Amino acid sequence: MSPLSYRLIQSAAISTQKKQLHNQQFDDIYHHSEAVAESQFVFHEGNRLLSQWHDKANEPLFVIAETGFGSGLNFLTTRRLWQNCDNKPQHLHYISTEQWLLTPAQLLKAYQDFPDLQPDLVKIQQVFQLRRAGFHSYQIDKDITLHLLLGDACHCLQQLNAQVDAWFLDGFSPAKNPAMWSPDLFQQIARLSRPGGSFATFTAASQVRKNLQAAGFEVVKTTGFKGKRERLVGQFKTLINPEKDKQAWAPTPQATHPVDRITIIGGGVAGLCLAKMARQKGLNVTVIDRQAQPLAGASGNPFALMMPYLTAQYSPEALFYWRAFEAALRFYPKDIFKAIGVNEVKQQPRPDDARLGFADDLIQATKSGFYYPNSGRINTTALAPYLMAAVDTWLTAEVAYFAQNTQGQWLVQDSNRNTI
Ligand SMILES: C[S@@+](CC[C@H](N)C(=O)[O-])C[C@H]1O[C@@H](n2cnc3c(N)ncnc32)[C@H](O)[C@@H]1O
Structure with a gap:
């Protein structure tokens, strides 16, 4: 197996x-x-x-x-x-x-x-x-x-x-x-x-x-x-x-001091989802981004679909995306994500396509490709304030360097080596 x-x-x-x-x-x-x-x-x-x-x-x-x-x-x-x-x-x-x-x-x-x-x-x-x-x-x-x-x-x-x-x-x-x-x-x-x-x-x-x-x-x-x-x-x-x-061969990294805050560089969807998870774990969250607004870069599309990326043959990537999709379904509340069903139009799947073996609520074969019943739409307008609720401090700055102080703590610096 x-x-x-x-x-x-x-x-x-x-x-x-x-x-x-x-x-x-x-x-x-x-x-x-x-x-x-x-x-x-x-x-x-x-x-x-x-x-x-x-x-x-x-x-x-x-x-x-x-x-x-x-x-x-x-x-x-x-x-x-x-x-x-x-x-x-x-x-x-x-x-x-x-x-x-x-x-x-x-x-x-x-x-x-x-x-x-x-x-x-x-x-x-x-x-x-x-x-x-x-x-x-x-x-x-x-x-x-x-x-x-x-x-x-x-x-x-x-x-x-x-x-x-x-x-x-x-x-x-x-x-x-x-x-x-x-x-x-x-x-x-x-x-x-x-x-x-x-x-x-x-x-x-x-x-x-x-x-x-x-x-x-x-x-x-x-x-x-x-x-x-x-x-x-x-x-x-x-x-x-x-x-x-x-x-001897695989030391487990140990925290040098208790961790109670986190700094995330980048306030796009990945950075802000991380902020949300960190906040749930009780950490104080700072986000640094060159833009003054969240989701201002590639994450700022007015319309977003959320669906798993599954491949015709067994692959670690597809397993990863399947798991990620399950996690995302748990992560987003109902007013942010709506399962409207998504059609992927390509060509009729071949009989040996591994995607035919999935559960019907995840993916179904159609004459012209696949239908994903519980995939759907992310409300990007509601997403930014929802994720920003997890951010304690937002700093607008361009990060250029990392350095460590004598206590081993990380410093985030701009191009003049000033700590942000
Ligand atoms: C007595 S029940 C467990 C009751 C459970 N601990 C609870 O609190 O409700 C035994 C469980 O072991 C599962 N089981 C039996 N053989 C198994 C196996 N080889 N691998 C994994 N699970 C197995 C059964 O499906 C069943 O759910």
């Missing part, structure tokens, strides 16, 4: 049995009726999340990774726990893998019996519309990012680079879905674990215990939810220090 293919994931084959969502392929259910309490008991307490967050309070990030996103219930319970915890790291990254994403309608069914969590669904509903295999990141809250890896868990984790603090192993029962508990998968989980990183799972199957131990985890069998089945918890024990090992 090529990571560059325009692959779509399939949705899950689901039925409802005794009011529980049942996966027909694996003949297993997503949750029990007490799923919220079970999620808290098995995954939060099993990973001692509150105590880990307390120990790492004010560290820049904490990373949780899960095998099996399912209905996102573990994500929502963890988000609640995070929101109610005062003493914690600055940012939570929640990585989850899923090969058969529920449809939005199946999602609503999954939460029928969890009214308490229903108001939170608005935060994750849009991810259930995704169909592109690969990595997707969503800023759910200012301090929580959800990374959804769509595809086979082992294949996705092989392509991931992360340092995970806590694992939620939740991929259906090992007897029904051994692929989610295999030595290959645990090898990836070990590779991605921070030394001392924890894991928790609902199962105590002996093969799972053996596979985890073989991958380097210290495993403890403990009492299950409501004293019923037993379950496994544990920690990754290793003598390897991944940070140090990596530094």
Whole structure:
């Protein structure tokens, strides 16, 4: 399977049995009726999340990774726990893998019996519309990012680079879905674990215990939810220090001082979108442009179309533009972007054109080319004030040089070497 293919994931084959969502392929259910309490008991307490967050309070990030996103219930319970915890790291990254994403309608069914969590669904509903295999990141809250890896868990984790603090192993029962508990998968989980990183799972199957131990985890069998089945918890024990090992050939750049402001050179659409993102992250934003007005150069067209650039053969560029288009659909509010549908008139596509394999809501073949149903028009008049709301300071000047002062901070200078 090529990571560059325009692959779509399939949705899950689901039925409802005794009011529980049942996966027909694996003949297993997503949750029990007490799923919220079970999620808290098995995954939060099993990973001692509150105590880990307390120990790492004010560290820049904490990373949780899960095998099996399912209905996102573990994500929502963890988000609640995070929101109610005062003493914690600055940012939570929640990585989850899923090969058969529920449809939005199946999602609503999954939460029928969890009214308490229903108001939170608005935060994750849009991810259930995704169909592109690969990595997707969503800023759910200012301090929580959800990374959804769509595809086979082992294949996705092989392509991931992360340092995970806590694992939620939740991929259906090992007897029904051994692929989610295999030595290959645990090898990836070990590779991605921070030394001392924890894991928790609902199962105590002996093969799972053996596979985890073989991958380097210290495993403890403990009492299950409501004293019923037993379950496994544990920690990754290793003598390897991944940070140090990596530094020899690929050092991670470190900020020399806390970053609370950013200067962007160029007030076109790219610069101002960056300004918006920086502002969302709490930075103070200065934009420098030779023009006194925003979007005054090539970005100042009175009419703008927004559509993905897809190519007839698989290509990294097309994958990039597909992802960028998805991100742009999330970025622009309704009064700025309107999906009016765009026709690209060239020639009838050949039968081997890779674009024929895309989802219909992205691109459809026509007799004379392609139709992009959810592409559309950007209101350029409304765009400038919308983006400018993120700019704290606008400086009109021509930038000629960069220099660094003795504290390592960057100075932006004009052609006379005067700092702007
Ligand atoms: C028990 S459910 C997960 C429940 C979920 N953690 C929640 O909070 O709702 C297991 C999930 O694992 C997914 N899954 C099973 N095998 C997989 C595989 N090889 N790769 C990725 N996902 C897989 C299933 O589609 C299913 O959604």
